[in-house]
Amino acid sequence: MAKLSAIGFDADDTLWQNEQFYRLTETRFLELLSEHGERQVLADRLLEAEKRNLALYGFGIKGFTLSMIETAIEVTDGRVSTAVIEKILAAGRDLLRHPVETLPHARDALERLSGAYRIIMITKGDLFDQERKLAQSGLGDLFDAVEIVSDKARVTYERIFTRHADGPEHAVMVGNSLKSDIVPVIQAGGWGIYVPHDLTWSVEHAETPTEAERFREIRDLSELPDLVREIAAA
Incomplete structure (x- = not known):
């Protein structure tokens, strides 16, 4: 042999x-959507979206960012503001630039x-x-x-x-x-x-x-x- x-x-x-930066970004996301649900409920909804989207977007920051946007649309019944969407996109870009x-x-x-x-x-x-x-x-x-x-x-x-x-x-x-x-x-x-x-x-x-x-x-x-x-x- x-x-x-x-x-x-x-x-x-x-x-x-790696994961610690995702957690920090998730915290920013939960704060942005805090008026639309309890923290754990929002976190669970985001995780559901991530799992659902793995087959479509794969692993990584881009899929995570799209899952945050999708969750924001879902938990606000489509009323999420463009300002919040812009902040979510900015958080995703920050992840891509993190040292x-x-x-x-x-x-x-x-x-x-x-x-x-x-x-x-x-x-x-x-x-x-x-x-x-x-x-x-x-x-x-x-x-x-x-x-x-x-x-x-x-x-x-x-x-x-x-x-x-x-x-x-x-x-x-x-x-x-x-x-x-x-x-x-x-x-x-x-x-x-x-x-x-x-x-x-x-x-x-x-x-x-x-x-x-x-x-x-x-x-x-x-x-x-x-x-x-x-x-x-x-």
Whole structure:
């Protein structure tokens, strides 16, 4: 059996901050619509719209902004003012311009693993936004390949790790989403290394596959190089 040859990295909330900026934008949205319902009710309506629109707009800021506008129209029975719509659009633009904040140990982990393995960024979301964040992060030169996908499923990892390396059986995926980064890669035969983040969108929640032989969990990326060496030596 071939040795471990590739390591995939999720980007948002694994290599750099992401969800906290969505939460701040959602807070602005809820304040704008506060006279049209209780805060939790409005938040639930927004989440319903986001889930409903994933199949149409995909993941990312543009879909989130459209979902905020749609929710504003719904909860006001179509009476939302153009001024509020303009503020929602401005909030979406602010998200697209937000500076990238890399997470602790991200660069060090990538540098320590680079060269020994194929390093692949596997992220989903808006193409332009993910390219922007990768460029601003300063981490781009550490990746052998970058894959920006519409969603992450078993077939996604089978395709990517076969294209860039020796298949998912000889690959590790590192990420903060159990649903997108961990469960499907284990289903594909790879290793899933879960790095919890304080904020994870509810849509990305899933049962922890604690019984899976190829599941691992670490506190942060500082623990990753040693764990990869342990897996490679097994």
